[in-house]
Each structure stands twice: as structure tokens, then as C-alpha cells.
Amino acid sequence: MENNYRIILDTNIIVSAACFGRGVPYEVFNAVGQHHILLFSIETYTELEEVILRDKFDKYALVTERQQILEKVRDISEIIEGNLEKSSFSACFTSS
Numbered sequence: 001m002e003n004n005y006r007i008i009l010d011t012n013i014i015v016s017a018a019c020f021g022r023g024v025p026y027e028v029f030n031a032v033g034q035h036h037i038l039l040f041s042i043e044t045y046t047e048l049e050e051v052i053l054r055d056k057f058d059k060y061a062l063v064t065e066r067q068q069i070l071e072k073v074r075d076i077s078e079i080i081e082g083n084l085e086k087s088s089f090s091a092c093f094t095s096s
Contacts, residue, residue: 009028
């Protein structure tokens with residue numbers, strides 16, 4: 001049985017996944033996309049969009065590749081109203 005958790009990822013994790021296409025951030029982003037629901041508020045999605053499209057990332061990934069990541073984010077996300085305050089959520093960390 002698969003658990004479909006609602007997960008918040010830091011903007012830097014998604015940007016790293018988009019720019020480098022490998023490593024732990026990429027693996028985390030893909031795992032969330034395949035098995036869980038990514039949560040965003042309008043504010044956090046806007047932040048992601050602004051950051052991921054910055055010119056300084058052109059040397060790591062084409063704008064079109066980063067736009068594809070934004071499309072994937074929209075496909076696997078749930079937009080919630082209000083702020084995503086840390087105190088509103090509980091976290092569970094496991095290691096294997």
C-alpha cells in the first residue's frame with residue numbers, strides 16, 4: 001500500500017533538481033512526484049517561479065528545461081490557501 005503524503009519542498013531542492021538533474025535533490029523531487037502530493041501556496045509557487053527562471057541558472061539548464069520542471073510541479077502539486085508556516089505542519093524524517 002502506498003502512502004500519499006502531502007509534502008512541502010524547499011525552493012532550493014526543486015531548483016537544484018531542475019539545474020543538475022541528478023543527486024539527492026533530484027531523487028527527492030522525483031520520489032515526491034511519483035508517490036506523493038507537493039504542497040504550495042501562491043506565494044511559495046511564485047517564489048519558485050521567480051528563482052528557477054533567473055538568468056544565473058542558464059549555465060546549468062536551459063530555460064525550456066526549467067519551464068518543464070515548473071509544469072511538472074504544477075501537475076503534482078496542490079495549491080493551498082494561506083501561508084505555509086512551519087508551525088502548521090508536523091514533520092517525519094526517516095533514514096534507511
